[in-house]
Amino acid sequence: LPEIFIKALPVVQTLTKAGYEAYFVGGSVRDLLLNRHIHDVDIATSAYPEEVKQLFERSIDTGIQHGTVTVLYDDDSYEITTFRTESGYQDYRRPDHVEFVQNLEEDLKRRDFTINALAMDEYGNIHDLFNGLDDLKNGLIKAVGNPERRFNEDALRMMRAVRFMSQLKFSLEENTRQAICDHHELLSKISVERIREEFVKMCVGPHARSAFQVFLDTQLSEEVPDFRGKKEQLSVFPSLTFSPSTEASVWAIIAILLKLPNEQIPKFMRDWKNSNQMTRKVEEIVFFFDLLSDHSPSDYELFLAGQDTVMSACDVARILGQPVNSEALVDRYVALPIKNHKELVVDGSTLIEWGIKPGPSLGDMLAKITEAVVDGKIANDEEAIKNFIVE
Numbered sequence: 001l002p003e004i005f006i007k008a009l010p011v012v013q014t015l016t017k018a019g020y021e022a023y024f025v026g027g028s029v030r031d032l033l034l035n036r037h038i039h040d041v042d043i044a045t046s047a048y049p050e051e052v053k054q055l056f057e058r059s060i061d062t063g064i065q066h067g068t069v070t071v072l073y074d075d076d077s078y079e080i081t082t083f084r085t086e087s088g089y090q091d092y093r094r095p096d097h098v099e100f101v102q103n104l105e106e107d108l109k110r111r112d113f114t115i116n117a118l119a120m121d122e123y124g125n126i127h128d129l130f131n132g133l134d135d136l137k138n139g140l141i142k143a144v145g146n147p148e149r150r151f152n153e154d155a156l157r158m159m160r161a162v163r164f165m166s167q168l169k170f171s172l173e174e175n176t177r178q179a180i181c182d183h184h185e186l187l188s189k190i191s192v193e194r195i196r197e198e199f200v201k202m203c204v205g206p207h208a209r210s211a212f213q214v215f216l217d218t219q220l221s222e223e224v225p226d227f228r229g230k231k232e233q234l235s236v237f238p239s240l241t242f243s244p245s246t247e248a249s250v251w252a253i254i255a256i257l258l259k260l261p262n263e264q265i266p267k268f269m270r271d272w273k274n275s276n277q278m279t280r281k282v283e284e285i286v287f288f289f290d291l292l293s294d295h296s297p298s299d300y301e302l303f304l305a306g307q308d309t310v311m312s313a314c315d316v317a318r319i320l321g322q323p324v325n326s327e328a329l330v331d332r333y334v335a336l337p338i339k340n341h342k343e344l345v346v347d348g349s350t351l352i353e354w355g356i357k358p359g360p361s362l363g364d365m366l367a368k369i370t371e372a373v374v375d376g377k378i379a380n381d382e383e384a385i386k387n388f389i390v391e
């Protein structure tokens, strides 16, 4: 067993020694069997949250009303969730209340896909009640139980299906696929934030391009912000040379495929509930990408963009099949006399000390000085800058 499970074993054993059932569940078991990196280990147990808390010295009530307690053990933390079923799904979203149950099967039944419904006990035995092992072997994303019912309970599962396709390089089982086609419009009930999280994971996954094709073919794409009626533009994504590797490049590529003018990017990003910081980043990348498509950037343009934006824009260009010599650009950036405004030996207040009046012309002058220094026309020292101003 990988170290992450070995470390978690005493937590499971504490529960079983106290007479409860306890299993590793969900993504960690799936990823163990797929030999993928395991980022966290979740535990399901027959113990009630209060009983879990009594067994461990340190715990946090993460979602105690849903049965989840976070236990701190050694230097790690584990989410321990009481076996539960979910009921009262309203509006095709998460259930409004959960019911604790006493057996594993009931708990596994509520999980989304067969490959996510595997449990492993402390001896390493896999409990596979829905043929998840076969589906793992065959690379299939298949709903637990009746897919139509499952997507009616929680429509986000349809996005999770295409997300897992991309991350795991799996195919969609036929009935599950048909149910998504038939019920894609339920996705409109789900909050944009939750859709976005799955969408981005899909777009940066190793099989992003084929998953994106399914996202389009099943019409899921019609139910997300600003994508309705844009299938033709978006259908370029599956034929890209590579798939994007960062969240910012995902949005930049989508904005470029949708041919959004720069001034429409903020609205688009807001519709997807992205942060202002992400929006700014994407605007800068798209701006520099357009600039690259138009001409070879000057040193000052490289300086203004900054290294991160230059590299991201080169990456976006490469993904869109418009290769640029990004190494040469980065070399040029690295060779710039100054890399950011702070490295300039003068600032606004220096100029005011030198007797220049505050106001817009001061900003212009500072920009001219910066450009001259970046272009290597004058040295970055006070003497040279003073002479430059006099001239």
Ligand code: ATP
Pocket (backbone or CB within 6 Å): 025, 026, 027, 028, 042, 110, 111, 112, 113, 116, 117, 154, 156, 157
């Ligand atoms: P990741 O590697 O992205 O964390 P994961 O499978 O662990 O993948 P989580 O979102 O962390 O995914 O969920 C943990 C487990 O909870 C899943 O494996 C699945 O069994 C169950 N689960 C999560 N979301 C849902 C859902 N919307 N419907 C049903 N079961 C779900």
Ligand code: MG
Pocket (backbone or CB within 6 Å): 026, 027, 040
């Ligand atoms: Mg997880």
